[in-house]
């Protein structure tokens with residue numbers, strides 16, 4: 001038995017330290033089920049002090065640590081490799097809400113709080129935490145911070161980084177750095193909080209955070225609108241922003257291929273059109289004001305008529321071709337369930353190559369046209385799906401397994417990846433918009449990240465983690 005395991009077992013009980021292979025199984029396989037590694041043990045500390053104790057023991061034994069929260073990451077960062085040399089440090093038992101302040105509009109929560117639990121807890125107090133996406137029932141705030149997660153409400157509220165006011169973390173040498181604060185302004189040197197956000201477990205373990213809260217919207221108007229192309233879709237977004245004073249909460253791109261996949265692989269979801277359109281957007285506007293949320297004497301709810309008017313004007317100008325507005329909360333939920341089921345449906349359809357990319361908004365249309373041509377030149381008539389958070393210029397660009405067996409050809413896959421990454425660089429985009437680097441994007445990190453930026457990141461890593469114990473082999477090429 002390894003020394004680190006003995007050391008952990010002598011300090012903690014057997015609910016905190018798991019060593020049985022069956023007990024460890026769910027911690028060593030990633031969400032898509034593609035990556036399975038091995039771990040010496042899984043440590044499940046219940047407090048920041050216990051996290052620090054685990055880190056100190058691991059440092060003493062030179063044992064790599066893989067921090068893990070909800071294990072829903074899709075870049076391979078949350079699971080150990082197959083060397084069997086690492087321990088997994090799960091934050092799942094650090095799930096206390098330490099404080100909610102309705103007057104300061106903040107909450108201080110531990111890393112293992114499940115996102116959906118946070119939603120429900122603050123909504124019971126008429127408050128709103130806007131970070132939201134399909135994995136909300138399993139992902140945890142520590143993982144959201146470590147990946148700087150995005151999702152469907154970034155357009156209005158920002159990504160996880162923008163929602164975070166303060167962080168508590170355990171450094172790779174076991175010291176606890178307490179930057180928890182609800183301060184909106186704090187210019188006291190380098191922003192270490194921002195250093196931990198998006199660091200994917202490579203600089204330390206996030207144990208708690210202070211996050212911003214918002215007023216809970218009183219009404220939301222939601223529609224699937226058919227648009228002629230991406231550029232017209234963006235025009236609809238800009239008009240809706242102007243008309244609502246920036247109250248567009250979400251603006252998602254849904255192409256035909258996605259709806260076909262839903263029909264085939266997730267038929268429990270309702271397609272809101274008789275005939276699947278080529279391209280539509282899912283638009284949602286929201287209000288926290290009674291004036292817009294409460295029905296007038298004729299039963300008209302102003303926020304709904306506002307959305308109807310935006311869509312009707314768009315129809316007259318050829319920006320919108322058809323639209324369905326959710327007439328009840330149940331219908332709205334159905335629309336979002338379909339959108340949030342995307343990753344599962346697309347995974348079931350057999351992803352061959354998947355990308356999570358971002359582009360300047362005014363380049364998205366041209367990029368999609370260009371990459372379709374470039375990929376077609378390598379493997380003709382591939383089935384591609386460019387859905388995503390259009391309001392943020394973020395596409396989850398997926399190419400499905402070709403029927404003729406071309407997926408066997410690694411060289412084709414490599415050529416397509418290179419074509420996409422080259423095109424992203426040509427169009428001024430990013431090869432990782434919101435899922436992070438993990439292990440799956442190391443190739444792009446090596447070849448497409450600004451070399452000076454990469455070198456500075458390596459220097460920061462070496463300064464904070466000279467023994468390289470924090471999630472080695474993830475995020476930074478070695």
Ligand SMILES: Cc1cc2nc3c(=O)[nH]c(=O)nc-3n(C[C@H](O)[C@H](O)[C@H](O)COP(=O)(O)OP(=O)(O)OC[C@H]3O[C@@H](n4cnc5c(N)ncnc54)[C@H](O)[C@@H]3O)c2cc1C
Nearest residue numbers: 069070071072073077133134140142143144146150201206
């Ligand atoms: C159905 C589905 C839909 C999704 N949709 C979106 C989406 O719309 N937008 C989006 O951004 N992502 C999305 N994701 C990806 C994923 O849910 C996010 O990356 C999420 O933030 C990961 O959180 P987690 O708690 O599961 O982290 P984990 O998977 O446990 O970890 C992710 C990374 O963070 C590190 N880490 C975890 N916890 C800590 C900690 N406390 N301290 C330091 N490092 C830590 C891990 O080592 C790993 O590198 C989706 C995933 C699924 C399965």
